[in-house]
Amino acid sequence: MSINKLLIANRGEIACRVMRTARDLGIATVAVYSDADANAMHVAMADEAVRIGPAPVSESYLKGDTIIEAARRTGADAIHPGYGFLSENPDFVEAVEKAGLIFVGPSADAIRAMGLKDQAKALMEKAGVPVVPGYHGEEQDPAALKAIAGEIGYPVLIKARAGGGGKGMRRVEREDEFEEAFASARREGQNSFGDPTCLIEKYIDKPRHIELQVFGDNHGNAVHLFERDCSLQRRHQKVIEEAPAPGMTEEMRAAMGEAAVQAAKAVNYSGAGTVEFIVDASDGLHPDRFWFMEMNTRLQVEHPVTEYVTGLDLVALQILVANGEKLPFEQDDLQLMGHAFEARLYAEDAEAGFLPATGDLDTLVFAPETEDVRIDTGVRQGDSITPHYDPMIAKIITYGADRASALAKLKRALDETIITGSVTNRAFLSRLADDPEFAAGDVDTGLIGRKQDELTARVEADAETKALAALAMLTPGAASADAADPFAALHNFRLFGPARQIVLFDDGEGGQIEIAVERRRDGTRHVVLPDATVDFDNVAVGDDGALTVHRDGLMSRATVVRSGSTITISRNGQTHSFTRHDPAAALDDAGGDGLIAPMPGLVRQVNAASGDRVEKGRTLIVLEAMKMEHSLTAPRDGVIAELMVGEGDQVEQGALLLQLEPEEG
Structure with a gap:
């Protein structure tokens, strides 16, 4: 039996990724979707799509019987699970096969053997694989x-x-x-x-997370496709991955590769899998200082870096093996080529401890895709990031002949990414890609934690950027030739003296910034800020809305994005947004007397009651959002005046959860 129609039991970028390869292979595709994903990108890409339930994953993407019925209804012969959801559920695998369908992945037995970390480690010890x-x-x-x-x-x-x-x-x-x-x-x-x-x-003091991509078939063959370094993590979640691992020696690669293949063969593994190791990097990389952590019995989020350095399409290989064919190569046939990076672009607030964010993607601009720049995404401009699913926006993947060139391309691709409407970790990723330790290959899982403050610190816009924002706010659309001049449609023309306009921006702290923009008789602009002045020799607007400015004999460009009363300026790798001040806007600030929900979520635990005296920093409420727990702490010492929520309540972002009594005096 061969696969002619493939149902992808997933959503977002991985569903789109699988569909691209299926289309290249001439295989028809079927998407499944929840109510929240009715207009999603993966639904639009598929040849057919089936609704499987409401937004909660327990009522949609985790309902194996409903997904199998969708395959039956559409005549699909196989199901690809992607990653997450049902991808490592052995009961689902058995149900798929019982229904006469092909599961594109390993056997239920292999998933069970590796699914529980304690049993997997015991199995690995028997197989001679080093265990932490x-x-x-x-x-x-x-x-x-x-x-x-x-x-x-x-x-x-x-x-x-x-x-x-x-x-x-x-x-x-x-x-x-x-x-x-x-x-x-x-x-x-x-x-x-x-x-x-x-x-x-x-816990290893200076650990590195190095994993081996393995592949097996149903004929007893198993190989590794070299390593990936996934040491750049925050809260134990990967941020930037790369292949190969910096500083890797051939001796250690051989030892880790042999251990990974032993692990795969111990469970008769078939398909794509990843064997993850923790490495003691306190004294470089040595073949006696790595230990098995776990095996992921599915395709990994970071698989594109392996595809770049091996020249293989891992989804195509998954389909080939699921069709019962042998791997078309042996270990000695595989070679490493160049270097690749992947950065995970999320809707999250890095400055607020990487809290997940929601919002509409009013603007979504990626770097142009080339042979060396790849963007894997499952969202488009105008789509919404909801609290129901993982907040990943895209994976930005770059390739180069060596590590330095691949990293330079990653930095540029991140700098060229512009997103408005939702908070993202783009600036954090860009700063991390520019970190000198990372650039030198001196990585470990604690690097982000040690440097979190400097990597996530807010960078204030300089005077020139603020001046450009004021010019952009005064600039009409670029539809006409006159649009090249921000003052072409100026109504308050002055017969004597320069034309002058005032722009008021919110300062983010309840106040405002006043910026005066003047056009002089010679066409130059003089911009007066509260603490500086900026003079531009010439300013022009391109057809794409970008500003080209000349100042002191230097020309530079700034990308401008308008969204309602907000102007976003992107230049020199930095992006800043400015909102025009609305004096009629109501202020809604609980100050230091309230505890506010930083995101939509489920109240999992309440550790206090009305009337309790609490100390600053004490965990009062545990909020679950996007499958993670977040501890919310008392903003100051005080007495709880009122508790607005209970365990099990669903709350929206910005909801007041509890109120402290006013401070005395």
Whole structure:
């Protein structure tokens, strides 16, 4: 049986990614969608699409029987799970095969063997694969496990055994932190994976996360497609990945590759999989300092970097193996070529601890795709980022003959990305790509944490950028020839003296910034800011709305995006937005007396009651959003006057959760 019509049991960029390869292979595609995704990009790309339920994943993308019925209705012969959702659910695999359909992925037995971290580690030990020191048994009594953690030695990692993507994972530095971290990891494991069981591992002081892409077929063959370094992480979630790993030696690559293939063969693995290792990089890379962490029995988010450095299409290989064919190569046939990076562009607020964000993508401009620049996305301009699903906007992937050139292309591609309507991590990614330690290849999983303040610090717009924003606000559209001059339609023309207009911008703190723009008789512009003046020799607007300015003999360009009363200026790798001041706008600020929901979510835990006296920094409410728990703490010392929510409540972003009594005096 061969695949002629493929249903993709997923959404977003991975669904679009699978469809592109299926189309290249002449395979028809079927999308599934929830009510929230009715107008999504993956639905528009597919040949057919089937509604599977309301927005919550438990009522749509996690309903295996509904997805299988969608395959039956459309005549699909195979189901590709993508990643996440049902991709590592062995019961779903068995149901797909029982329905007479092909599952594009490994067997249910292989998924079960690797699905629970404790059992997987025991299996790897038997197979001769090195395993990190820790406890992987069934004991779940907090006191007993705290004693075990003490024997292992702090710091330790608590991990939900069914977890992934950093969910259900807590780093514990001291004994007195253990019980709270353990309870939180168990809750997140239960909520995200339906399994609260946790294991404990020794925390490596300078760890690197290096994983091996493996591939097997149904004829007993298995190979590795070299390594990826995924050490740049925040909150245990990958941020920028690359292949190959910087500083990798041939000796260590061979040892890790052999261990990864042993792991795959131990479970008769078929299809694409990833064997993840933690590496002690405190003294360089050595073949006796890596340990098995887990195996992901699916395609990985970061698979494009492997595709770049091997020249292979991993989705095409998945389909080939699912069709029962042998891998078309052996290990010695594979070669590494060049270097590749992938940056995960998310709707999230890096300045606020990487909190997920929502919003409409009013503007969505990516760098042009070339042979060396690839954009994998599942959204378009005008789409919405909702609280229902992962807030990924796109993966920006670049390739070069060497690491330096690939990184330079990544930085440029990030700088050319412009998004308005939602907060994103673009500036953070750009700054990270420019970090000197990262540029030198000196990476470990703690790099972002150590530098988080400087990587996420707000960069204030300089005087020239503010001046350009004022010019842009006064500039009419670029539809006519007169639009090249911001003062062409100026109504308050003055017979004597320069024409002058005032622009008021919000300063983000409840105040305003006044900027005066004058056009002199010689055509130059004189811009007066509260703390500076800027003179432009010439300003012109292109057909695309971009401003070209000449100042002191230098020419520069700024991309301008208008969205309602907001102007976004992008120049020199920096993007800043300015909102025209509306004096009639109502102020809604709870100040330091209230606790505000930073995002839409579910109130998972309430740790206080009305009348309680609390200290600044104490965790009062645990909010679950986008499958992660977020602890909300008291903004100051005080007494809770009113509690507005209870456990199980769904709240919107900006909702007032509790109010403190006013401070005395």
